[in-house]
Amino acid sequence: MLIGASVLCFLVLMALFADRFGSRLFQSGDRVFYRCDGCDLRYVRRELTDPRLQVCPEGHRVVEDKGSNAGLVTIFVCVGFLTAALLMIVTGIVPQ
Numbered sequence: 001m002l003i004g005a006s007v008l009c010f011l012v013l014m015a016l017f018a019d020r021f022g023s024r025l026f027q028s029g030d031r032v033f034y035r036c037d038g039c040d041l042r043y044v045r046r047e048l049t050d051p052r053l054q055v056c057p058e059g060h061r062v063v064e065d066k067g068s069n070a071g072l073v074t075i076f077v078c079v080g081f082l083t084a085a086l087l088m089i090v091t092g093i094v095p096q
Contacts, residue, residue: 002094006085013078020071034062 033042038060056062088094 002085002089006082009078009081009085013075013082016071016075016078020075036060036062 033044034054034056035042036056036058039056039058041056054062
């Protein structure tokens with residue numbers, strides 16, 4: 001049971017890593033997004049005509065989208081669970 005949960009946790013961890021670091025690999029490291037509520041879209045800085053004006057191509061006001069740290073917290077929770085599970089299996093506390 002613990003091994004199955006560890007494998008599932010590892011797969012979730014890989015999906016979180018892909019989500020967190022994928023934009024750096026496939027978008028040339030441009031991680032600053034601007035959110036437009038009128039268009040309901042996110043724009044990369046280079047897509048805006050002038051980031052200092054803070055407007056999207058349609059003319060709506062945009063704000064910098066900070067994102068959330070929930071992915072980072074979940075990554076640390078998964079790493080902690082995998083570490084505890086591996087220690088329990090190696091030391092023999094939980095039978096395989």
